[in-house]
Every structure is written in structure tokens, then in C-alpha cells.
Amino acid sequence: MGERAGAADMSRKELYTLFGALMLTMLLASLDQTIVGTALPTIVGDLDGMGDYTWVVTAYLIATTASTPLYGKLSDLYGRRPVILVAIVIFLVASALAGLSQNMLQLILFRGLQGLGGGGLISLAFTVVSDVVSPRERGKYQGFFGAVFGISSVAGPVLGGWLSEVDWRWIFYINLPLGLAAMIAVDQVLRRHHFPTRPRRIDYLGAACLVPAVVCLLLAVTWGGDDYAWGSGVIIGLFAAAAVLTAAFILVETRAEEPILPLRMFRQGTFALASVIALIFGVGMFSGIVYIPLFFQMVRGYSPTDSGLLMIPMMAGMVLTSVSSGFVISRVGRYKWFLVAGSIVITAGLALFTQLHVDTPLWTSSLFLLVLGVGMGMFMQPLVLAMQNIVRIEDLGAGTSTNNFARSLGGAIGTAVLGAVMTSKLNDELAANLPGAVAQLSPQEASGFGETDLSAVMQSPTVVAHLPEPVRLVVQQAFTDGLDLVFLVAACIAAVTIVLTLFMPNLVLRGSQPPMDDPDAKACEVRAETAP
Structure with a gap:
């Protein structure tokens, strides 16, 4: 078993080179979650695939989420270097193939393959x-x-919009030299530098349960309320399959020699609680990334590229506090109250965004x-540190x-649930107020506004901007x-995360890793000081 590489084992040049490369791989993977959105109209127009356009994004999301736990375990068994290199190669090959796609089916398949690589880039970097x-x-480095x-x-939508005007295929080709x-x-x-490895006993049965369980769950929340009604047999069947496969996965993991997701980690209160908090945080984070641009586009009439630029204040806030809090955590050696304050x-x-109005000034939404x-x-x-x-x-x-993960x-779950909330409220408001607005139109305008137009309104900010004023305001x-x-x-x-983070123990961050023979990492909690 190899020795753990530490910062002391590396020169400053090596450390900065490694971190720069890891940050670049993370940037590529995270960019590909957002860069395609603004270019989709151009892509589907070129490949003639309007009916399948959402799958260009969905395929990447499903593949990334499903593969993430597998990469973590494989890197524990085989070492970090070979696994992260495989992830990068898969990502780059898929990027090249996606750029060469001649139809939507090819693009969707290669986006799924790209997601398989992207699932390892982010988690393995950390x-x-x-x-x-x-x-x-670790805090001062992970802050970056x-x-x-x-x-x-922010860069994803802006770069995607610009490249789509040049040649949308460069959205994928740009990954090649950087990657x-x-x-x-x-x-x-x-x-x-050597990293820990151990005998390679891969949990194939666990993988065979986990991956389809995640796929079924994500398909259910993606299709539900859109392609199929939430109460339809397809959605109920997918949820049921996800539940059965998850139960089977847990059973398999209790007996596996090298489980993909060691259940012993969840017996540690801090880890189990942090996992629940991460799940809930995903809802809030993606609601900001997905639905705030919708306000700028559908209500204020900005283009997708411009709406990406309007997200710069959020980016500035994240960069500022991510870096600064990392340095402070490294100095004080504790993390709990940053979690509480952040939540x-x-x-x-x-909550501030509930005060948005049609005429809300840009400086207010920027704040x-x-x-x-x-x-x-x-x-x-x-x-992550916790x-x-x-x-x-x-x-x-x-x-x-x-x-x-x-x-x-x-x-994914939050986007689907909040999307259902959005659609329900939108339909109620339009049903209540749209007839009155149409009644204010001239007979010629009113006759030209029907069901088809309403469907188009849901998809296009341009259509909203050119509606007759009474209808547009509604x-x-x-x-x-x-x-x-x-x-x-x-x-x-x-708000639930506020309560949960208050229950996090205020542990001191260790100066080194616990020994390999520490059976349950209890030494960590014994050595760690706690504060009220």
C-alpha cells in the first residue's frame, strides 16, 4: 500500500500546477452543465431535432449523477491518477464525438458518454x-x-450563446485543448507521488443496482408533469423501480467486501447529517441557477446570453466568500458556523426573490x-470539509x-419539484386572467391568439415580448x-438546512489524516475538540 502524498511531499510549483489542472478539469465538467442551454435552439435547428432537444441536457445530467459514486470507489481501489485520467479521456473523446454529431440521436448518446466522464472530474478533483x-x-485551497x-x-450561458453564433460544434471542441x-x-x-491502493474487489452487483436506481429516479422526476402525468403508470413504475433497486443496493452493500458506498460512513453522525444537508442544498442551489435566468428572459425580455451576464453578482458573491471563508477556516480550524451562516x-x-415584480429594477435583483x-x-x-x-x-x-452525488x-429532484410548482401556478394565473386580457384586444388580434400561441409563450421570450400589451402584461x-x-x-x-447545520458538531479540522488502521475513524472525534 502506497504512502499518502502530502503537500510537504510536493514542491510549491508541483502543488500549484496540480491545483491549476484540477480546477481546469472541474471548470470543463461544470461548464458543460450550462453551456449547451443557450445554444440548443441553434443545435436543434441544424440537426432537425426539436422533439428531442431536452435530452441533450438530460442525458448529461443523468450520466454525471449516476457515475459519480462509482468514480469515488474506483479511485479508492485503483488510486487517483489512473481513474482521473480515464475520466478525462472519456470526457475528451465524447466531446470530440459530440462536436462531430450528424443527428440528434448521436448528439444525445455522446452527451451521455460525456456525462460519464464528467461525473468523475468534479468529485475526483476534490x-x-x-x-x-x-x-x-484544505479549506484555503478548496475555496478556489x-x-x-x-x-x-455565468460563463456557461454566455460562452454557449457566443459560440452558437460562430459554430455550435466549438462548444464541444473547446474542451479538447484545455482538457x-x-x-x-x-x-x-x-x-x-504514490496514493493508497488496496486489493481490487469491485462491487459489480452494487453498481448494477445503484446505476439503474439513479437513472429510474432521475427519469421519473424529469418526465413527471411534462412528458407524463405524475400519477401515470410510467412515472409510478419508475419511482417503484427506483425504490426496489435502492433497497436491493443497500442490502448488497451490507454484504460486499468493497462496497461502492461503505455504509459504515453513515454510522458517523457528522457524515450522515452532512449528506442530508448536501441533498437539500442542491435544491436551493439549482433553483437559483435555473429559475432566476427564467425571470430575466420571460419577464424582462433579455436574451439567454444577456441573462447569463446578469448573473455576475451571484458569481462575484460565490467567488468572494468561497475563497475568503476557505482561508478563515484554515486559520481557525473549524467549519460549523460557516455552514450555519451560509444556510x-x-x-x-x-426569500428576497419572492419580492420580484415585473418592474423590479436591475440593481435590486442584482443585490x-x-x-x-x-x-x-x-x-x-x-x-465538503466536514x-x-x-x-x-x-x-x-x-x-x-x-x-x-x-x-x-x-x-435534479428540486428542479423537477419546483418546475411542477411553477407550471401549476402559471397555469392557474393564466386561466384566471388571460380571458380578460384577450377581451381587451381587437377582434382581429383576439382571433389570432389561441391555444397554439399559449404553447409557444411557454418556450420563447421573443414571443412574450411581441404579444399585444394586455396579454403580455398578464x-x-x-x-x-x-x-x-x-x-x-x-x-x-x-430553511431546513439552518436547523440541520445547528446540529453539526463543531469539530476541529485535523492537521493530518487518521491512521489507516483506525476502524471507524473514532479517533477523529475523540481528538477533535468541540465547542458550544
């Missing part, structure tokens, strides 16, 4: 950091990694975005990937009321 830096020092998420949430540079740097640094600020930020970004930056990295600080060294990969799963107000309800529900869900 895992490698945990290998080379002690928990006490957290800032990558803030940058990608290749990152792969070379990671390989050169990690090959000179309070996130909840406040989401709301700044508050939300500050909370997210303060919250994300301490949660989970990494408590697990055994041989479970670092699985433990870190669990955090990413829970957050992604929460985001539609904009309906979207605003729907979004106000979405953010109210999201704020209530986020």
Missing part, C-alpha cells in the same frame, strides 16, 4: 486535494475550487443575486463523491407570480 493537503489546510462553480454558472493540457499536468505531477444567507437570498451568491460560497466548501474530515483515509474517494441528486405577471412561489418553496426547503 478527492485529490484531500490526498495532498491536510484537512486543516468552489469559486469555479460560480464562474461556470488535454489538464490531463498532461495531472499525469506528470501525480505519477511522481441563513442562502435562505434569506431565496438579491449577490446575497444568494455570498451564502452559497460560504456554504459549499465547509460541507465530510472529508470524518471519513477514514481509504474511504476518501467514496466519501467525497457522496457529497457531489447528494448535491446533484438534490438539484403573461409576465403570471410568470412573476409563479417564480415568487417557486422561491418561497425553495426558501422553506433551504
